[in-house]
Amino acid sequence: MAAPCGSRERSLCARVPPMLTDLYHFTMAYAYWSAGRHREPAVFELFFRENPFGGGFSLFSGLHDCLLFLRNFRFTEEDVDYLRSVLPPATDPAFFQFLREMDCSGVTLRAVPEATVVFARVPLIEVAGPLAVVQLLETSLLCLVNYASLVCSNAARFRLAAGPDRKLLELGLRRAQGPDGGLTASRYTHIGGFDMTSNVQAGFLFGIPVAGTIAHSYVTSFSSLEEVWPQTLRPADGEQDPVDLIPLTKGILGRLCELLRAEPAKIHEGELAAFLSYAIAYPGNFLPVIDSYSVSCSGLLNFCAVAIALNELGHRARGVRLDSGDLCRQSLEVRRVFKLCAEHFSVPMFESLIIVGTNNISEQSMVELNKKENEIDTVGVGTHLVTCTKQPSLGCVYKLVEVRGNPRMKFSEDPEKSTVPGKKAVYRLLDSEGQPQLDLLCLSEEPPPQPGQTLGCFPLGQEARLAVTPAQVTCLRQEVFAKGQITQPLCSDAECRDKVQRSIQNLHPRHKRLQEPEPYTVALSEKIHTLIAEIRRGTSANSSFLVAN
Amino acid sequence: MAAPCGSRERSLCARVPPMLTDLYHFTMAYAYWSAGRHREPAVFELFFRENPFGGGFSLFSGLHDCLLFLRNFRFTEEDVDYLRSVLPPATDPAFFQFLREMDCSGVTLRAVPEATVVFARVPLIEVAGPLAVVQLLETSLLCLVNYASLVCSNAARFRLAAGPDRKLLELGLRRAQGPDGGLTASRYTHIGGFDMTSNVQAGFLFGIPVAGTIAHSYVTSFSSLEEVWPQTLRPADGEQDPVDLIPLTKGILGRLCELLRAEPAKIHEGELAAFLSYAIAYPGNFLPVIDSYSVSCSGLLNFCAVAIALNELGHRARGVRLDSGDLCRQSLEVRRVFKLCAEHFSVPMFESLIIVGTNNISEQSMVELNKKENEIDTVGVGTHLVTCTKQPSLGCVYKLVEVRGNPRMKFSEDPEKSTVPGKKAVYRLLDSEGQPQLDLLCLSEEPPPQPGQTLGCFPLGQEARLAVTPAQVTCLRQEVFAKGQITQPLCSDAECRDKVQRSIQNLHPRHKRLQEPEPYTVALSEKIHTLIAEIRRGTSANSSFLVAN
Structure with a gap:
């Protein structure tokens, strides 16, 4: 809508x-x-x-x-x-x-x-x-x-830098050059190849799919499991009684620590509370940011525990977001743990969890990300995309x-x-593969170039005449x-x-x-080329007006 | 208004x-x-x-x-x-x-x-x-x-780069990041130190003084003096009969060519026609761009001729705009010719004509412009100002x-x-000259620092404790x-x-x-410094929740 x-x-x-x-x-x-x-x-x-x-x-x-x-x-x-x-x-x-x-x-x-x-x-x-x-x-x-x-x-x-398959999420509104800069960016980056935007007003005005995860502030707003309320969640089939998620998740977390040889003392209780509270509100849309304290020592473990608990009640978590540090390296570790969990806890849906990466991504870092081994499914891009830092x-x-x-x-x-x-016509000449070969600027009264016929033209910024034979025009x-x-x-x-x-x-x-x-190549027709020469000559010749009077 | x-x-x-x-x-x-x-x-x-x-x-x-x-x-x-x-x-x-x-x-x-x-x-x-x-x-x-x-x-x-006296004109609307980017830029660059904007809607909404000159398109839309209509202008006192400006200006132009040893054949008739036509419409607001063909061979001469003619009818031209090439060098030449004219044609108002410079001015080129000898009174800045190319x-x-x-x-x-x-209070400590010395972040419940009393604090990003004695807070x-x-x-x-x-x-x-x-220096109070240490310690200690249950 x-x-x-x-x-x-x-x-x-x-x-x-x-x-x-x-x-x-x-x-x-x-x-x-x-x-x-x-x-x-x-x-x-x-x-x-x-x-x-x-x-x-x-x-x-x-x-x-x-x-x-x-x-x-x-x-x-x-x-x-x-x-x-x-x-x-x-x-x-x-x-x-x-x-x-x-x-x-x-x-x-x-x-x-x-x-x-x-x-x-x-x-x-x-x-x-x-x-x-x-x-x-x-x-x-x-x-x-x-x-x-x-x-x-x-x-x-x-x-182009991300390749055709990775999902791209635009989230530049907060850094855009003014409110409308953000709105225009959401619209035209979607047209340019992004899949989704975080900008709600852009979704409203232009029908762009909107998406989002969870912010650090949500995670850090919790400090202990006592803040989780309600603690229960009804299984997905809706027919059974609600289940208390806290003991269930803590049990899984204990087993996870053994499996991954993690230190229970490093796991942040507030982060677990935040994940549980969110998952209870939106059991089908659980995709938290996991770097508020430490990805490997806390965030990843808390996520897996909650996601496995959700799975036991028939709900499917969606994935995680990484927002700092070496995204590629972390994504490999996250995927490794997901696979281990899939096997060890018999949760095959863990194979299809998604990993979102966001961290001041530029075109260059997107190129590098694409070259390196990684497991990032969706990349969120903000500042460098919407403000066009490379050339604003x-x-x-x-x-x-x-x-x-x-x-x-x-x-x-x-x-x-x-x-x-001069008033012009513009033709795009295509080669025999159907690929654009040359754009030709003619005067509007000139006949159009004909496929298969060779024509002479003058590439802009060069002196030499070029002969070209388009397959299509x-x-x-x-x-x-x-x-x-x-x-x-x-x-x-x-x-x-x-x-x-x-x-x-x-x-x-x-x-x-x-x-x-x-x-x-963008080229001028011979007629335009001649016209320019005439005007240049005319400029130095047309000034008899002073002498004549 | x-x-x-x-x-x-x-x-x-x-x-x-x-x-x-x-x-x-x-x-x-x-x-x-x-x-x-x-x-x-x-x-x-x-x-x-x-x-x-x-x-x-x-x-x-x-x-x-x-x-x-x-x-x-x-x-x-x-x-x-x-x-x-x-x-x-x-x-x-x-x-x-x-x-x-x-x-x-x-x-x-x-x-x-x-x-x-x-x-x-x-x-x-x-x-x-x-x-x-x-x-x-x-x-x-x-x-x-x-x-x-x-x-x-x-x-x-x-x-800061331009110095306090030069007039600064913002003209970035066309290059801004969206329509509202342009509007926001006009407003906040005015607050930041610009004198005027070209953006009419910004003038309308925010009361910023609006200004503008003449575009190349206006100049190039004329090709001969036959296009000048009306050719007459009423003297400023409004009581005398209208005067035909064309013969008057042509006469002056001939004398100018002699004075400056310029070649009449290089003077562009269309440019003169454009200047005359504009000056007849707005005799008190004549400030054309003079580089449509050549500043020294055509634009400057045409301007001076029209401005002297206006002066003879009691009107005052305002100045010229330079939009390409070496602005500093050209401005010196333009000023030299203005002075020559002032003397030779007895037009003292030529001493106060203004020179506007516009040509993709960046902060760096403004700094350089300010170092070099030049006669530019007003600088127009667009792209680099409004899109903040250096950091967008x-x-x-x-x-x-x-x-x-x-x-x-x-x-x-x-x-x-x-x-x-933590919820904070922020204090700016001033030194005995009244200049800002350090901004101090305290917890909101802390008593404010007292003038003349030494306090300890921790500059952000440094480990060492700093002692500081503000003169004012x-x-x-x-x-x-x-x-x-x-x-x-x-x-x-x-x-x-x-x-x-x-x-x-x-x-x-x-x-x-x-x-x-x-x-x-931005520094934390000792209390915040201690709080951070406690939270960091707490993070690794608060996770007994897993073991306890």
């Missing part, structure tokens, strides 16, 4: 009003408006300049939120009153009437579908519409795409490429900040918003999640390896 | 419902409830283990939001329905009635005041109340304090220290994850929430902002230097 879609849309609109943008968009919109240019058709492109985390790819996310934002884009009277108070006094009052009436009915978006594998420098969204309106959208769209894509890509890398921002930009049908280009003092002019972007409406059905988050995995699976290993991937 | 306080509170409550927490708090609360322990008095502490960014201090922020959250803490019927669907089927239905009736009327908070300089390991908030309730608050409080404190501390470091999470934790009057302690497999038991925490009400007046953001600067000013330079600061 999750919140209905309408409430998600309302929640988004409350979090992302049209005022969540930079002031200069309003002053520029005013300058366009007062020059009568505000309705000129303009085209902006949204893209990022480098794949995140030193990787070879990224995942594009946040588009659906952009579409909901556009559909609801209207300034309130309160917004306009505030703007009137901060814009320069010279602002013509009629401009505020223009803002009051503004919406996105004149805006058209062409975009790569949500949750697609993408590469640096490929324009992910093309925003076309009245100059003043599309200028005002810039920061909000960037804000919605930047972090969603970053954290989804981060999750996909954690999934994607750096998407939003650049003007055309006005009134004329291509536009920025040069900049830093050559890599130059833009690629797909048009990477589609119209997703026009005339104020969303024009494509929005996939569910579950569909997006599937798409991410299929999309990554289809990528050549050389591009998706986590360390030093081979760069994927 | 900013939104009224009530609407801020509503906005916070919409962003941070009680459901924005981890699932295991509910399962633990259930276990407490079903054992009848949910009303037991418990004490949790919120603290972080290391000062962020390798620094010697942090700023404590987010408390006010915590208080508003507590005041409004109630589950809705919809929340409870969702919880019923995700908690284990074994959950007793009466528990949901308990949740329906839950509020924070039994919770008491003692906290360090908002916007105070604090240090690692000092408990910033003490949360006392019914065990089940204070357990449920954990993740939401952490989420509200963690990022607010982190980004406020980051801003304070940027302020503070790592606050929330630990149980007392239940039913008994101290509680976690040991952990990692010694640094151990906790300090302040009690660091105060009661801020009790019986469902906020019990201290909330300072305004402006007051918090002042307090940050005063609080940092009062800190000894050895603790506030950005690199390799001397660690500030």
Whole structure:
């Protein structure tokens, strides 16, 4: 059960009003408006300049939120009153009437579908519409795409590092950059490949499976068995009388100490009390953290005793969580003890207990964990996942490429900040294996590349011309918003999640390896290449205006 | 003008419902409830283990939001329905009635005041109340304090790096971790020492001064002077006829080229058109970005020509923005040209034009910028400020220290994850200069340290006993929430902002230097030190329970 879609849309609109943008968009919109240019058709492109985390790819996310934002884009009277108070006094009052009436009915978006594998420098969204309106959208769209894509890509890398089978649990809310950072992280890490989240509100809003174990505070809140109340538990079949768990568990614990040659004096009574109390409340959901005092001397023994006792009453414990120290080494020891117990106490379900590991897991430690022998079934990841410590921002930009049908280009003092002019079509060329081979940026009026036909192009950042013969060609972007409406059905988050995995699976290993991937080629058509050369020449030639007058 | 306080509170409550927490708090609360322990008095502490960014201090922020959250803490019927669907089927239905009736009327908070300089390991908030309730608050409080404190501390470091006089503009919204990450960043970087934000919604909600310049897209949207309309501007005194700015500016530009020996052919006509058009719309707010093509060959000349023309009509341009390349070097050249113009064209206001620098500024580049000769008046900072690239999470934790009057302690497999038991009082000892000297954690029943009297204590992480004689003693925490009400007046953001600067000013330079600061001492009283030893001994001695039965 999750919140209905309408409430998600309302929640988004409350979090992302049209005022969540930079002031200069309003002053520029005013300058366009007062020059009568505000309705000129303009085209902006949204893209990022480098794949995140030193990787070879990224995942594009946040588009659906952009579409909901556009559909609801209207300034309130309160917004306009505030703007009137901060814009320069010279602002013509009629401009505020223009803002009051503004919406996105004149805006058209062409975009790569949500949750697609993408590469640096490929324009992910093309925003076309009245100059003043599309200028005002810039920061909000960037804000919605930047972090969603970053954290989804981060999750996909954690999934690659963890392998396909291990369960991944996101638990980063407490360390996220603000409450909504936590919510966005839960949603997009699930799409990126995580199985579950600890974040209840994310489960509520987005239908993500929620999960959790037991905290240290619960364990340390108990100090003796006298605090266990009730002490009895009814067997699972529900027909027999409740059984007093304390003597039963203590008896098992005594036998366990003999079996494992453990010192009874090192076993923490409060921890046993906590485990018993929790197990009596939730006999089918017993998965405690076992490192509050010492895993091998206390936590593991207490867990096994309670789990065996539960088993005798027909209940099944679920497993344990390790939260400190060498997780791999401890997991091996835990599994060894589980197997011993399975045999010695004739509890075959002990073979299927799960071991959860949590302890400040980073991508690197996930990679290492995967290389080492271990018995961890589920890994919980928080800080490094949600805050993207390795690179906490994607750096998407939003650049003007055309006005009134004329291509536009920025040069900049830093050559890599130059833009690629013109309204474009973007094609993904696939090789004979069906794997992406090259993304080609063409001018929109160019005919699409044809499968089997060789074409010349210019890889970005290189001088040399490249000849390429695609086996298949797909048009990477589609119209997703026009005339104020969303024009494509929005996939569910579950569909997006599937798409991410299929999309990554289809990528050549050389591009998706986590360390030093081979760069994927993004190239310009010959026409764009020529256009850039013309604009560069034009720049130094067009300035006769000074001399001529 | 900013939104009224009530609407801020509503906005916070919409962003941070009680459901924005981890699932295991509910399962633990259930276990407490079903054992009848949910009303037991418990004490949790919120603290972080290391000062962020390798620094010697942090700023404590987010408390006010915590208080508003507590005041409004109630589950809705919809929340409870969702919880019923995700908690284990074994959950007793009466528990949901308990949740329906839950509020924070039994919770008491003692906290360090908002916007105070604090240090690692000092408990910033003490949360006392019914065990089940204070357990449920954990993740939401952490989420509200963690990022607010982190980004406020980051801003304070940027302020230290920039020196007291340079104006600092926050413009990170587009790169923030989610929309609310951007909003929280704008608010707490302002409190931390930034002067302005580009984020309009932050201005609206929090009354932060908003500012902005002009984007490259505006400049590149123009290609020729024919696009300038209207071409005329009325002189500032408003009584004379409008003047055609184009011939006026072109004339000045010709003279400028002679003065500066610039090549007219390299001047970009579209850029001049953009500057003119903007200046005609906002003659009193002309501050364009001048690197769209080339600062020295085009942007600077176009700016000066338009600014001189404006001056002739009695208007005052504001300055320029540099966004790429070597900002320091360029700012020197820009200032040199401004001075030349001031003299040559008799425009003394050119002496006071401002230069804004923006280009992916990090703390390190701010430090370097401050060391090098430059003429930058205002620095705009985005990504590195709001996402805290140097350390994107503070790592606050929330630990149980007392239940039913008994101290509680976690040991952990990692010694640094151990906790300090007991309900405490926290004192800040000041030296004879009035500077903080040491923060002392005592048990709450201990008498406070006395000025002029020597006391023994145990610095955290060290074995040796330390004798210290404070000149003054302040009690660091105060009661801020009790019986469902906020019990201290909330300072305004402006007051918090002042307090940050005063609080940092009062800190000894050895603790506030950005690199390799001397660690500030946080120490335990002898009583706590003894208590820990007793608990450690007790742990190995209390387990007779197994043998005895």
